[in-house]
Amino acid sequence: MVTGHGRLESVIRVWLPVAFFLVLALFPFYWMAITSIKPNAELYNRNVMPLIVYAPTLKHYVDLLTKTSFLLWTWNTMLVAVVATAISLVLGAMLAYPLARMRFAGAGLIAMTVAAIYLVPQPLLFIPLADVINRLRLGNTLTAVILTYPTMLVPFCAWLLLGYFKTVPKELEEAARIDGASRLQTMRRIFLPLCTPGFISAGIFAFTLSQNEFLYALIFLTKTTVRTVPVGVISELIRGDVFYWGQLMAAALLGSIPVALIYSFFVEHYVAGLTAGSVKA
Amino acid sequence: MTVASERLPALARAARRHAPLSVLLDRESVFSWLMMALPLIFLAALVGYPFFYGILLSLQDRPVARVGTFVGLRNFVTNLHDPIFWQVAINTFIYTGVATLLKMVGGLGLALAMNQQFRMKNLVRALLLLPFIVPTVLSTVAWMWMLDPAFSVVNRLLVALGWPKPGPSWLGNPALAMVSIIVINTWRGLPFYGISLLAGLQTVPPELYEAATIDGAGGWQRFRFVTLPLLRPIILIVTLFSVIFTFADFQLVYVLTHGGPQNATNLFATYAFDIAMGAGQLGLGASIALAMLPALALLIVALTIYMGRK
Numbered sequence: 001m002v003t004g005h006g007r008l009e010s011v012i013r014v015w016l017p018v019a020f021f022l023v024l025a026l027f028p029f030y031w032m033a034i035t036s037i038k039p040n041a042e043l044y045n046r047n048v049m050p051l052i053v054y055a056p057t058l059k060h061y062v063d064l065l066t067k068t069s070f071l072l073w074t075w076n077t078m079l080v081a082v083v084a085t086a087i088s089l090v091l092g093a094m095l096a097y098p099l100a101r102m103r104f105a106g107a108g109l110i111a112m113t114v115a116a117i118y119l120v121p122q123p124l125l126f127i128p129l130a131d132v133i134n135r136l137r138l139g140n141t142l143t144a145v146i147l148t149y150p151t152m153l154v155p156f157c158a159w160l161l162l163g164y165f166k167t168v169p170k171e172l173e174e175a176a177r178i179d180g181a182s183r184l185q186t187m188r189r190i191f192l193p194l195c196t197p198g199f200i201s202a203g204i205f206a207f208t209l210s211q212n213e214f215l216y217a218l219i220f221l222t223k224t225t226v227r228t229v230p231v232g233v234i235s236e237l238i239r240g241d242v243f244y245w246g247q248l249m250a251a252a253l254l255g256s257i258p259v260a261l262i263y264s265f266f267v268e269h270y271v272a273g274l275t276a277g278s279v280k281a
Numbered sequence: 282m283t284v285a286s287e288r289l290p291a292l293a294r295a296a297r298r299h300a301p302l303s304v305l306l307d308r309e310s311v312f313s314w315l316m317m318a319l320p321l322i323f324l325a326a327l328v329g330y331p332f333f334y335g336i337l338l339s340l341q342d343r344p345v346a347r348v349g350t351f352v353g354l355r356n357f358v359t360n361l362h363d364p365i366f367w368q369v370a371i372n373t374f375i376y377t378g379v380a381t382l383l384k385m386v387g388g389l390g391l392a393l394a395m396n397q398q399f400r401m402k403n404l405v406r407a408l409l410l411l412p413f414i415v416p417t418v419l420s421t422v423a424w425m426w427m428l429d430p431a432f433s434v435v436n437r438l439l440v441a442l443g444w445p446k447p448g449p450s451w452l453g454n455p456a457l458a459m460v461s462i463i464v465i466n467t468w469r470g471l472p473f474y475g476i477s478l479l480a481g482l483q484t485v486p487p488e489l490y491e492a493a494t495i496d497g498a499g500g501w502q503r504f505r506f507v508t509l510p511l512l513r514p515i516i517l518i519v520t521l522f523s524v525i526f527t528f529a530d531f532q533l534v535y536v537l538t539h540g541g542p543q544n545a546t547n548l549f550a551t552y553a554f555d556i557a558m559g560a561g562q563l564g565l566g567a568s569i570a571l572a573m574l575p576a577l578a579l580l581i582v583a584l585t586i587y588m589g590r591k
Contacts (some may be wrong), residue, residue, distance in 0.1 A: 131338070
């Protein structure tokens, strides 16, 4: 089988389609990166070959970090994502544990409701929510988004955790119960420590979703000091009809790095979480 | 004796006071509802209440920062007579339909390509997922620059390949603007399909392929009669899921075209945003957002029932 012909065939069958998808997926990131280190003289010159850079510069990064509020937006984004994720994991587990382990009237209905809420897209709710946030006088505070992000993250974490909880064997909990532990003790001391991988999957997803959120942040955060990266970039780095493309691409790249880093460490968890819903069906 | 007998009833009383509480708390239903109370109240307050409040708003003439007046179904009637509303509806269906089809076919192609043995497969899989995990707004800004009227790299590549200068006006031409948002949505969503379907492909037992081969099935027949039927549940669930969020998409269009040119790419979500946040008509805006509800409700109920079955 390992003839020259076979190798050529495997290159065509395997690497041709894979390379096609790779180039398609990665070109925009390459373009982001190369634009961010090009001097303006190259960026806005149509006679220069665009795919490579001749005189790389960090000017756009320096400008971005010193002349705009990008660092502050990054801090806001991180803070919001971490707090919203923590809240969502706790509340999600409080929903998922009884649904996974207890028998009670209404359990099926609650599980269905949680799944349905997870599937409600934001554009269906943003107008009334904007009014609610206004009446609570939470406009232009990070609290506004820390409170509203979990509306999508809690059902999501609950659903993911529920699937994970069901795979954990019950014997340890039953033994603890026989030894006289209360239900709360059993859950906290015996059960939850066994579920760390489930929490990591749900946590990564919730964190990524928080970083990606745009609509609520756009509506609730209209002051520079409280903005998150996506809203800051769209509202302040795009000024009128004049684009600062080098700076914009530097911002897009830097803004993507936190998610990409976390994701690269936990890619197996991420893929497991991504496919959990579909594979078990 | 007397001391003991006086103490016993007190102990028993104490035991009666405490025991029922802990016994009660240990009942599965009591424990469950107490545990779920906080998250359920949270969801009721910030999802349930806004949902019904949104329905109420849609029945009001409600300028921002003023008291609303009840107008019945007038907002919905206004929408039915609004040509932009109909254009928005058609746009949303085209956008959802074409993008979903492209993601499904492309995702299946990606999954089949990845379901082969080759080196650095895990690295490739991780790289292929990047478009899906990077914040949409940021990658859309990159696409905006790639399609820039004056310096589009796409056009410069097309011109280098012989396309007449200056190349197509991607975001200025109504039809091409629609093509652009569909392509970018596909670019972002394709890895989700691909990796989910790949996970499904890997669960197909190799014996089935062997049996089919022995029975004389060729490559296409193996795909058509073994792979596809086994993938059907995953294709269904991934598609329903993706249709819901494509149908209600906001970010990509808001960033790339703001719904333009001439509303050619305006979708329900972006149009509702324009009316509610731009023009300050909360009631009318809410009625536009609610126009998504019938289609969404159908999809959500179907998917919920399907997910609940497993």
